[in-house]
Amino acid sequence: RGGITIKQTSYINKILKETSMMDSNDAKITMDPGTKLVKEEDGNSVDTTYYRSLIGSLMYLLHTRPDLSYSVGLLSRFMQDPKAHHLKAVKQVIRYIKGTKEHGIIYKKEGGWKITGYSDSSYGINTDQGKGTTVIVFYFEESPITWCTQKQPTVALS
Template identity: 55%
Template sequence: MKETENDVTVVGVYVDDLILTGSSATLIDKFKHEMKKVFEMSDLGLLSYYLGIEVKQNSESITLCQSSYASKILEKAGMSDCNSCRIPMDPRCKLSKHDEEPPVDATTYRSIIGSLRYLVNTRPDLAYSVGVVSRYMESPTTSHMNAVKQILRYVKGTLDLGIVYKKNQECEALIGYSDSDLGGDTDDRKSTTGILFFLGESPITWVSQKQRIVALSSCEAEYIAATGGTCQGIWLTKIIASLRGNNQVKPILKIDNKSAISLANNPVHHERSKHIDTRFHFIRDAVKNGDVKIDYTRTEVQLADILTKPLGRQRFLELRDKIGVKQV
Protein backbone atom coordinates (compact mmCIF):
# COMPACT_ATOMS: atom_id res chain seq x y z
CA MET A 1 0.00 0.00 0.00
CA LYS A 2 1.22 3.48 -0.88
CA GLU A 3 -0.23 6.68 0.51
CA THR A 4 0.06 10.28 -0.65
CA GLU A 5 -1.40 13.33 1.02
CA ASN A 6 -4.84 12.81 -0.52
CA ASP A 7 -4.84 9.37 -2.13
CA VAL A 8 -4.05 5.74 -1.47
CA THR A 9 -3.05 2.90 -3.80
CA VAL A 10 -3.33 -0.73 -2.71
CA VAL A 11 -1.67 -3.70 -4.42
CA GLY A 12 -2.44 -7.32 -3.54
CA VAL A 13 0.21 -9.81 -4.68
CA TYR A 14 0.18 -13.61 -4.83
CA VAL A 15 3.24 -14.97 -6.69
CA ASP A 16 2.81 -13.30 -10.12
CA ASP A 17 -0.87 -12.35 -9.83
CA LEU A 18 -1.61 -8.76 -8.82
CA ILE A 19 -4.80 -6.95 -7.80
CA LEU A 20 -4.65 -3.17 -7.95
CA THR A 21 -7.06 -0.60 -6.56
CA GLY A 22 -6.97 2.91 -5.20
CA SER A 23 -8.68 6.25 -4.84
CA SER A 24 -7.03 7.85 -7.90
CA ALA A 25 -7.30 6.50 -11.46
CA THR A 26 -4.25 8.59 -12.37
CA LEU A 27 -2.08 6.91 -9.74
CA ILE A 28 -3.34 3.47 -10.76
CA ASP A 29 -2.41 4.11 -14.40
CA LYS A 30 0.97 5.45 -13.32
CA PHE A 31 1.65 2.29 -11.30
CA LYS A 32 0.75 0.07 -14.26
CA HIS A 33 3.01 2.07 -16.55
CA GLU A 34 5.98 1.87 -14.16
CA MET A 35 5.51 -1.88 -13.62
CA LYS A 36 5.37 -2.59 -17.36
CA LYS A 37 8.73 -0.88 -17.74
CA VAL A 38 10.29 -3.50 -15.48
CA PHE A 39 8.15 -6.64 -15.96
CA GLU A 40 6.34 -8.27 -18.83
CA MET A 41 2.74 -7.90 -17.70
CA SER A 42 -0.81 -8.24 -19.05
CA ASP A 43 -3.58 -5.89 -17.94
CA LEU A 44 -6.72 -8.04 -17.65
CA GLY A 45 -8.97 -5.09 -16.90
CA LEU A 46 -11.71 -5.03 -14.28
CA LEU A 47 -11.27 -7.88 -11.79
CA SER A 48 -13.57 -10.82 -12.53
CA TYR A 49 -11.65 -13.87 -11.24
CA TYR A 50 -8.76 -14.23 -8.81
CA LEU A 51 -7.39 -17.43 -7.26
CA GLY A 52 -10.69 -19.30 -7.47
CA ILE A 53 -12.82 -16.35 -6.35
CA GLU A 54 -15.35 -15.03 -8.84
CA VAL A 55 -15.92 -11.26 -8.70
CA LYS A 56 -18.92 -9.53 -10.25
CA GLN A 57 -18.84 -5.75 -10.30
CA ASN A 58 -21.35 -3.13 -11.37
CA SER A 59 -22.15 0.46 -10.44
CA GLU A 60 -24.16 -0.62 -7.38
CA SER A 61 -22.32 -3.59 -5.86
CA ILE A 62 -19.45 -6.07 -5.79
CA THR A 63 -20.25 -9.78 -5.46
CA LEU A 64 -17.84 -12.50 -4.34
CA CYS A 65 -18.50 -16.22 -4.79
CA GLN A 66 -16.66 -19.49 -5.53
CA SER A 67 -19.25 -21.46 -7.49
CA SER A 68 -16.80 -22.93 -10.02
CA TYR A 69 -14.27 -23.75 -7.32
CA ALA A 70 -16.97 -25.47 -5.23
CA SER A 71 -18.00 -27.56 -8.25
CA LYS A 72 -14.39 -28.68 -8.67
CA ILE A 73 -14.28 -29.79 -5.02
CA LEU A 74 -17.37 -31.95 -5.59
CA GLU A 75 -15.80 -33.41 -8.72
CA LYS A 76 -12.55 -34.19 -6.90
CA ALA A 77 -14.48 -35.91 -4.11
CA GLY A 78 -16.56 -37.92 -6.60
CA MET A 79 -19.78 -36.24 -5.44
CA SER A 80 -20.78 -34.14 -8.44
CA ASP A 81 -24.07 -36.06 -8.70
CA CYS A 82 -24.81 -36.38 -4.99
CA ASN A 83 -28.11 -35.44 -3.38
CA SER A 84 -28.06 -32.06 -1.66
CA CYS A 85 -29.01 -31.29 1.96
CA ARG A 86 -30.09 -28.14 3.80
CA ILE A 87 -27.49 -27.88 6.59
CA PRO A 88 -23.74 -28.67 6.64
CA MET A 89 -23.72 -30.48 9.98
CA ASP A 90 -26.42 -32.25 11.98
CA PRO A 91 -27.02 -30.72 15.46
CA ARG A 92 -26.71 -34.24 16.94
CA CYS A 93 -23.31 -34.84 15.34
CA LYS A 94 -20.68 -35.75 17.95
CA LEU A 95 -17.25 -36.50 16.49
CA SER A 96 -14.27 -37.87 18.38
CA LYS A 97 -10.68 -38.88 17.72
CA HIS A 98 -11.38 -42.18 19.50
CA ASP A 99 -14.59 -43.41 17.87
CA GLU A 100 -13.14 -46.85 16.88
CA GLU A 101 -14.63 -46.60 13.40
CA PRO A 102 -12.69 -47.98 10.39
CA PRO A 103 -10.00 -45.60 9.09
CA VAL A 104 -10.21 -43.83 5.73
CA ASP A 105 -7.44 -42.63 3.43
CA ALA A 106 -5.87 -39.68 5.24
CA THR A 107 -4.41 -38.11 2.08
CA THR A 108 -7.81 -37.94 0.39
CA TYR A 109 -9.42 -36.61 3.56
CA ARG A 110 -6.81 -33.87 3.98
CA SER A 111 -7.08 -32.86 0.34
CA ILE A 112 -10.84 -32.36 0.58
CA ILE A 113 -10.54 -30.48 3.87
CA GLY A 114 -7.88 -28.19 2.42
CA SER A 115 -10.16 -27.33 -0.49
CA LEU A 116 -13.14 -26.72 1.81
CA ARG A 117 -11.08 -24.43 4.03
CA TYR A 118 -10.34 -22.23 1.02
CA LEU A 119 -14.05 -22.17 0.17
CA VAL A 120 -14.71 -20.61 3.58
CA ASN A 121 -13.13 -17.39 2.20
CA THR A 122 -16.53 -16.45 0.75
CA ARG A 123 -18.75 -18.80 2.76
CA PRO A 124 -18.90 -17.99 6.50
CA ASP A 125 -21.83 -20.42 6.76
CA LEU A 126 -19.28 -23.23 6.30
CA ALA A 127 -16.71 -21.97 8.81
CA TYR A 128 -17.87 -23.97 11.83
CA SER A 129 -18.50 -27.33 10.17
CA VAL A 130 -15.27 -27.21 8.16
CA GLY A 131 -13.37 -26.19 11.29
CA VAL A 132 -14.71 -29.20 13.18
CA VAL A 133 -13.83 -31.81 10.56
CA SER A 134 -10.37 -30.20 10.26
CA ARG A 135 -9.59 -31.45 13.77
CA TYR A 136 -9.38 -35.06 12.61
CA MET A 137 -6.89 -34.89 9.73
CA GLU A 138 -4.25 -36.95 11.54
CA SER A 139 -6.26 -40.20 11.70
CA PRO A 140 -9.64 -39.76 9.98
CA THR A 141 -12.26 -42.49 10.25
CA THR A 142 -15.51 -43.36 8.51
CA SER A 143 -17.56 -41.15 10.84
CA HIS A 144 -15.32 -38.16 10.09
CA MET A 145 -15.61 -38.75 6.35
CA ASN A 146 -19.39 -39.05 6.66
CA ALA A 147 -19.43 -35.60 8.28
CA VAL A 148 -17.33 -34.27 5.39
CA LYS A 149 -19.74 -35.81 2.90
CA GLN A 150 -22.65 -34.00 4.54
CA ILE A 151 -20.77 -30.72 4.11
CA LEU A 152 -20.23 -31.58 0.45
CA ARG A 153 -23.93 -32.37 0.00
CA TYR A 154 -24.73 -28.99 1.51
CA VAL A 155 -22.25 -27.34 -0.87
CA LYS A 156 -23.94 -29.14 -3.77
CA GLY A 157 -27.24 -27.46 -2.93
CA THR A 158 -25.75 -24.01 -2.32
CA LEU A 159 -23.34 -23.50 -5.23
CA ASP A 160 -24.90 -20.12 -5.99
CA LEU A 161 -24.28 -18.57 -2.56
CA GLY A 162 -21.82 -15.75 -1.96
CA ILE A 163 -21.48 -12.28 -0.45
CA VAL A 164 -22.70 -8.98 -1.89
CA TYR A 165 -21.13 -5.65 -0.92
CA LYS A 166 -23.50 -2.84 -1.87
CA LYS A 167 -22.66 0.77 -2.63
CA ASN A 168 -23.92 3.59 -0.40
CA GLN A 169 -24.27 1.42 2.71
CA GLU A 170 -23.77 3.17 6.03
CA CYS A 171 -20.18 2.23 6.86
CA GLU A 172 -19.44 4.48 9.81
CA ALA A 173 -19.81 1.68 12.38
CA LEU A 174 -17.69 -1.45 12.64
CA ILE A 175 -20.07 -3.94 14.25
CA GLY A 176 -18.73 -7.20 15.62
CA TYR A 177 -20.24 -10.25 17.30
CA SER A 178 -18.41 -12.71 19.52
CA ASP A 179 -19.82 -15.92 20.95
CA SER A 180 -18.76 -19.29 22.31
CA ASP A 181 -20.19 -22.68 23.13
CA LEU A 182 -19.05 -24.44 26.30
CA GLY A 183 -16.87 -27.55 26.15
CA GLY A 184 -18.18 -28.61 22.75
CA ASP A 185 -15.16 -30.73 21.80
CA THR A 186 -15.84 -34.24 23.09
CA ASP A 187 -12.14 -35.14 23.32
CA ASP A 188 -10.67 -32.28 25.36
CA ARG A 189 -13.81 -30.28 26.33
CA LYS A 190 -12.44 -27.08 24.86
CA SER A 191 -14.93 -24.50 23.60
CA THR A 192 -15.27 -22.94 20.15
CA THR A 193 -14.98 -19.18 19.58
CA GLY A 194 -17.06 -17.47 16.91
CA ILE A 195 -16.24 -13.94 15.74
CA LEU A 196 -17.98 -11.99 12.98
CA PHE A 197 -17.49 -8.36 11.88
CA PHE A 198 -19.61 -6.20 9.60
CA LEU A 199 -18.83 -2.91 7.89
CA GLY A 200 -22.21 -1.89 6.57
CA GLU A 201 -24.60 -4.78 5.94
CA SER A 202 -22.08 -7.39 4.78
CA PRO A 203 -19.46 -9.41 6.68
CA ILE A 204 -15.80 -8.51 6.20
CA THR A 205 -14.15 -11.06 8.49
CA TRP A 206 -15.20 -14.20 10.38
CA VAL A 207 -13.54 -16.73 12.66
CA SER A 208 -14.59 -20.13 14.01
CA GLN A 209 -11.78 -21.54 16.13
CA LYS A 210 -11.32 -23.92 19.02
CA GLN A 211 -10.05 -22.19 22.14
CA ARG A 212 -6.60 -23.11 23.43
CA ILE A 213 -7.59 -23.68 27.05
CA VAL A 214 -10.48 -25.40 28.81
CA ALA A 215 -13.01 -22.85 30.08
CA LEU A 216 -14.57 -23.55 33.49
CA SER A 217 -17.80 -21.65 32.81
CA SER A 218 -19.81 -20.09 30.01
CA CYS A 219 -18.72 -16.67 31.31
CA GLU A 220 -15.06 -17.61 30.90
CA ALA A 221 -15.59 -19.11 27.44
CA GLU A 222 -17.46 -15.98 26.29
CA TYR A 223 -14.80 -13.74 27.86
CA ILE A 224 -12.05 -15.53 25.94
CA ALA A 225 -14.08 -15.19 22.73
CA ALA A 226 -14.68 -11.49 23.43
CA THR A 227 -10.94 -10.91 23.87
CA GLY A 228 -10.36 -12.49 20.46
CA GLY A 229 -13.10 -10.29 19.02
CA THR A 230 -11.48 -7.22 20.55
CA CYS A 231 -8.12 -8.01 18.94
CA GLN A 232 -9.84 -8.58 15.61
CA GLY A 233 -11.77 -5.30 15.90
CA ILE A 234 -8.69 -3.23 16.71
CA TRP A 235 -6.81 -4.80 13.79
CA LEU A 236 -9.69 -3.99 11.42
CA THR A 237 -9.82 -0.43 12.74
CA LYS A 238 -6.18 0.10 11.80
CA ILE A 239 -6.67 -1.35 8.31
CA ILE A 240 -9.75 0.79 7.67
CA ALA A 241 -7.98 3.88 8.99
CA SER A 242 -5.03 3.34 6.64
CA LEU A 243 -7.40 2.93 3.68
CA ARG A 244 -9.61 5.88 4.54
CA GLY A 245 -6.94 8.19 5.88
CA ASN A 246 -8.75 8.67 9.18
CA ASN A 247 -9.36 6.82 12.41
CA GLN A 248 -13.06 7.49 12.96
CA VAL A 249 -14.37 3.91 12.87
CA LYS A 250 -14.33 2.26 16.30
CA PRO A 251 -15.43 -1.34 16.81
CA ILE A 252 -18.60 -2.20 18.70
CA LEU A 253 -18.56 -5.78 19.96
CA LYS A 254 -21.89 -7.46 20.73
CA ILE A 255 -21.92 -10.23 23.35
CA ASP A 256 -24.85 -12.24 24.73
CA ASN A 257 -23.33 -13.01 28.15
CA LYS A 258 -23.81 -10.28 30.79
CA SER A 259 -21.27 -11.82 33.16
CA ALA A 260 -18.55 -11.65 30.50
CA ILE A 261 -19.47 -8.02 29.80
CA SER A 262 -19.21 -7.18 33.52
CA LEU A 263 -15.83 -8.88 33.68
CA ALA A 264 -14.59 -6.82 30.72
CA ASN A 265 -15.94 -3.52 32.05
CA ASN A 266 -14.83 -3.96 35.66
CA PRO A 267 -11.07 -4.38 36.28
CA VAL A 268 -11.61 -5.15 39.97
CA HIS A 269 -10.18 -8.49 41.13
CA HIS A 270 -12.71 -11.34 41.10
CA GLU A 271 -12.17 -14.64 42.91
CA ARG A 272 -13.95 -16.52 40.13
CA SER A 273 -11.71 -15.06 37.39
CA LYS A 274 -8.29 -15.00 39.06
CA HIS A 275 -7.24 -18.16 37.18
CA ILE A 276 -7.90 -16.65 33.73
CA ASP A 277 -4.66 -16.09 31.82
CA THR A 278 -3.39 -12.51 31.82
CA ARG A 279 -3.49 -12.23 28.03
CA PHE A 280 -7.27 -12.56 28.04
CA HIS A 281 -7.56 -9.42 30.19
CA PHE A 282 -6.37 -7.39 27.19
CA ILE A 283 -10.04 -6.58 26.61
CA ARG A 284 -10.19 -4.60 29.87
CA ASP A 285 -7.52 -2.15 28.74
CA ALA A 286 -9.15 -1.86 25.32
CA VAL A 287 -12.51 -0.97 26.89
CA LYS A 288 -10.90 1.45 29.34
CA ASN A 289 -8.95 3.22 26.57
CA GLY A 290 -11.99 3.47 24.30
CA ASP A 291 -10.50 1.18 21.64
CA VAL A 292 -13.63 -0.97 21.65
CA LYS A 293 -17.17 -0.67 22.97
CA ILE A 294 -18.94 -3.69 24.44
CA ASP A 295 -22.71 -4.00 23.99
CA TYR A 296 -25.15 -6.66 25.15
CA THR A 297 -27.20 -8.49 22.54
CA ARG A 298 -29.89 -11.11 23.08
CA THR A 299 -28.98 -14.72 22.31
CA GLU A 300 -31.63 -15.00 19.59
CA VAL A 301 -29.97 -12.18 17.61
CA GLN A 302 -26.38 -13.26 18.31
CA LEU A 303 -25.16 -13.72 14.74
CA ALA A 304 -21.88 -15.39 15.74
CA ASP A 305 -23.91 -18.34 17.05
CA ILE A 306 -23.62 -19.91 13.59
CA LEU A 307 -19.84 -20.08 14.10
CA THR A 308 -19.86 -21.94 17.44
CA LYS A 309 -22.09 -25.00 17.10
CA PRO A 310 -24.15 -27.08 14.64
CA LEU A 311 -27.65 -25.60 14.41
CA GLY A 312 -31.03 -26.93 13.41
CA ARG A 313 -32.29 -26.15 9.93
CA GLN A 314 -34.58 -23.23 10.79
CA ARG A 315 -32.05 -21.45 13.01
CA PHE A 316 -29.19 -22.11 10.60
CA LEU A 317 -31.02 -20.75 7.54
CA GLU A 318 -32.18 -17.72 9.52
CA LEU A 319 -28.65 -16.83 10.63
CA ARG A 320 -27.15 -17.62 7.23
CA ASP A 321 -29.36 -14.97 5.71
CA LYS A 322 -28.63 -12.46 8.48
CA ILE A 323 -24.84 -12.79 8.16
CA GLY A 324 -25.04 -11.80 4.50
CA VAL A 325 -24.65 -15.11 2.65
CA LYS A 326 -27.02 -14.72 -0.30
CA GLN A 327 -27.84 -16.14 -3.71
CA VAL A 328 -25.68 -14.28 -6.24
Protein backbone atom coordinates in the same frame (compact mmCIF):
# COMPACT_ATOMS: atom_id res chain seq x y z
CA ARG B 1 -26.66 -4.06 -8.66
CA GLY B 2 -24.25 -1.38 -7.60
CA GLY B 3 -21.63 -3.42 -5.78
CA ILE B 4 -19.34 -6.42 -5.82
CA THR B 5 -20.34 -10.07 -5.49
CA ILE B 6 -17.69 -12.60 -4.53
CA LYS B 7 -18.48 -16.30 -4.88
CA GLN B 8 -16.70 -19.51 -5.85
CA THR B 9 -19.26 -21.41 -7.92
CA SER B 10 -16.70 -22.82 -10.36
CA TYR B 11 -14.50 -24.02 -7.52
CA ILE B 12 -17.46 -25.74 -5.87
CA ASN B 13 -18.25 -27.48 -9.16
CA LYS B 14 -14.64 -28.65 -9.30
CA ILE B 15 -14.92 -30.12 -5.79
CA LEU B 16 -18.17 -31.85 -6.71
CA LYS B 17 -16.60 -33.39 -9.83
CA GLU B 18 -13.45 -34.52 -8.00
CA THR B 19 -15.52 -36.19 -5.28
CA SER B 20 -18.06 -37.67 -7.74
CA MET B 21 -20.83 -35.87 -5.85
CA MET B 22 -22.38 -33.87 -8.73
CA ASP B 23 -25.50 -36.04 -8.53
CA SER B 24 -25.69 -36.28 -4.74
CA ASN B 25 -28.65 -34.91 -2.83
CA ASP B 26 -28.31 -31.41 -1.42
CA ALA B 27 -28.04 -30.99 2.35
CA LYS B 28 -29.96 -28.21 4.07
CA ILE B 29 -27.37 -27.71 6.82
CA THR B 30 -23.62 -28.24 7.16
CA MET B 31 -23.91 -30.54 10.15
CA ASP B 32 -26.86 -32.34 11.68
CA PRO B 33 -27.82 -31.11 15.16
CA GLY B 34 -26.38 -33.28 17.89
CA THR B 35 -23.53 -34.58 15.73
CA LYS B 36 -20.71 -35.73 18.02
CA LEU B 37 -17.32 -35.87 16.38
CA VAL B 38 -14.59 -37.35 18.55
CA LYS B 39 -11.13 -38.80 18.08
CA GLU B 40 -11.26 -42.56 18.26
CA GLU B 41 -8.65 -45.26 18.59
CA ASP B 42 -11.04 -47.78 17.07
CA GLY B 43 -13.16 -47.30 14.00
CA ASN B 44 -12.64 -47.56 10.29
CA SER B 45 -9.74 -45.35 9.23
CA VAL B 46 -9.97 -43.49 5.93
CA ASP B 47 -7.24 -42.30 3.58
CA THR B 48 -5.55 -39.44 5.44
CA THR B 49 -4.32 -37.77 2.24
CA TYR B 50 -7.81 -37.78 0.73
CA TYR B 51 -9.38 -36.43 3.93
CA ARG B 52 -6.79 -33.65 4.18
CA SER B 53 -7.33 -32.77 0.53
CA LEU B 54 -11.07 -32.38 1.10
CA ILE B 55 -10.53 -30.25 4.21
CA GLY B 56 -8.05 -28.09 2.30
CA SER B 57 -10.56 -27.57 -0.50
CA LEU B 58 -13.25 -26.60 1.99
CA MET B 59 -10.85 -24.25 3.79
CA TYR B 60 -10.21 -22.42 0.52
CA LEU B 61 -13.97 -21.83 0.26
CA LEU B 62 -13.90 -20.04 3.63
CA HIS B 63 -12.66 -16.91 1.81
CA THR B 64 -16.21 -16.34 0.55
CA ARG B 65 -18.27 -18.68 2.74
CA PRO B 66 -18.21 -17.80 6.45
CA ASP B 67 -21.23 -20.10 6.90
CA LEU B 68 -18.82 -23.05 6.56
CA SER B 69 -16.37 -21.79 9.15
CA TYR B 70 -17.61 -23.71 12.19
CA SER B 71 -18.11 -27.10 10.56
CA VAL B 72 -14.87 -26.99 8.54
CA GLY B 73 -12.94 -25.83 11.60
CA LEU B 74 -14.35 -28.69 13.63
CA LEU B 75 -13.67 -31.29 10.93
CA SER B 76 -10.10 -30.05 10.49
CA ARG B 77 -9.30 -31.27 14.01
CA PHE B 78 -9.34 -34.87 12.80
CA MET B 79 -6.79 -34.67 9.98
CA GLN B 80 -4.22 -36.71 11.93
CA ASP B 81 -6.29 -39.93 11.98
CA PRO B 82 -9.69 -39.47 10.30
CA LYS B 83 -12.31 -42.17 10.65
CA ALA B 84 -15.29 -43.06 8.47
CA HIS B 85 -17.73 -40.93 10.48
CA HIS B 86 -15.47 -37.89 10.02
CA LEU B 87 -15.46 -38.43 6.25
CA LYS B 88 -19.24 -38.82 6.32
CA ALA B 89 -19.48 -35.41 8.04
CA VAL B 90 -17.18 -33.87 5.39
CA LYS B 91 -19.42 -35.25 2.66
CA GLN B 92 -22.42 -33.66 4.41
CA VAL B 93 -20.66 -30.28 4.09
CA ILE B 94 -19.97 -30.98 0.41
CA ARG B 95 -23.64 -31.82 -0.12
CA TYR B 96 -24.48 -28.51 1.59
CA ILE B 97 -22.20 -26.49 -0.70
CA LYS B 98 -23.73 -28.27 -3.69
CA GLY B 99 -27.11 -26.81 -2.77
CA THR B 100 -25.71 -23.37 -1.94
CA LYS B 101 -23.02 -22.98 -4.60
CA GLU B 102 -24.40 -19.61 -5.71
CA HIS B 103 -23.95 -18.20 -2.20
CA GLY B 104 -21.19 -15.70 -1.61
CA ILE B 105 -20.57 -12.24 -0.23
CA ILE B 106 -22.13 -9.07 -1.62
CA TYR B 107 -20.55 -5.70 -0.90
CA LYS B 108 -23.04 -3.00 -1.84
CA LYS B 109 -21.90 0.28 -3.34
CA GLU B 110 -24.49 2.33 -1.53
CA GLY B 111 -24.93 2.44 2.20
CA GLY B 112 -23.41 3.77 5.35
CA TRP B 113 -20.37 2.91 7.41
CA LYS B 114 -21.87 0.70 10.09
CA ILE B 115 -19.53 -1.95 11.50
CA THR B 116 -21.05 -4.65 13.70
CA GLY B 117 -19.36 -7.55 15.46
CA TYR B 118 -20.72 -10.75 16.96
CA SER B 119 -19.14 -13.54 18.94
CA ASP B 120 -20.32 -16.81 20.38
CA SER B 121 -18.71 -19.70 22.14
CA SER B 122 -19.64 -23.25 22.92
CA TYR B 123 -19.01 -24.83 26.27
CA GLY B 124 -17.29 -28.21 26.27
CA ILE B 125 -18.33 -29.18 22.74
CA ASN B 126 -14.96 -30.88 22.20
CA THR B 127 -15.45 -33.98 24.32
CA ASP B 128 -11.89 -35.17 23.61
CA GLN B 129 -10.23 -32.28 25.41
CA GLY B 130 -13.12 -30.43 27.02
CA LYS B 131 -12.31 -27.26 25.08
CA GLY B 132 -15.03 -25.15 23.55
CA THR B 133 -15.13 -23.28 20.25
CA THR B 134 -15.21 -19.52 19.75
CA VAL B 135 -16.78 -17.92 16.68
CA ILE B 136 -16.32 -14.24 15.77
CA VAL B 137 -17.69 -12.31 12.78
CA PHE B 138 -17.57 -8.61 11.86
CA TYR B 139 -19.86 -7.01 9.29
CA PHE B 140 -19.49 -3.85 7.24
CA GLU B 141 -23.11 -2.87 6.75
CA GLU B 142 -24.72 -6.25 5.96
CA SER B 143 -21.66 -8.03 4.55
CA PRO B 144 -19.08 -10.00 6.52
CA ILE B 145 -15.56 -8.59 6.31
CA THR B 146 -13.73 -10.88 8.73
CA TRP B 147 -14.57 -14.03 10.64
CA CYS B 148 -12.83 -16.64 12.73
CA THR B 149 -13.63 -20.00 14.30
CA GLN B 150 -11.14 -21.49 16.71
CA LYS B 151 -10.78 -24.01 19.48
CA GLN B 152 -10.44 -22.29 22.84
CA PRO B 153 -6.95 -22.61 24.32
CA THR B 154 -8.15 -23.57 27.79
CA VAL B 155 -10.91 -25.67 29.31
CA ALA B 156 -13.81 -23.53 30.51
CA LEU B 157 -15.34 -24.86 33.71
CA SER B 158 -18.58 -22.91 33.43
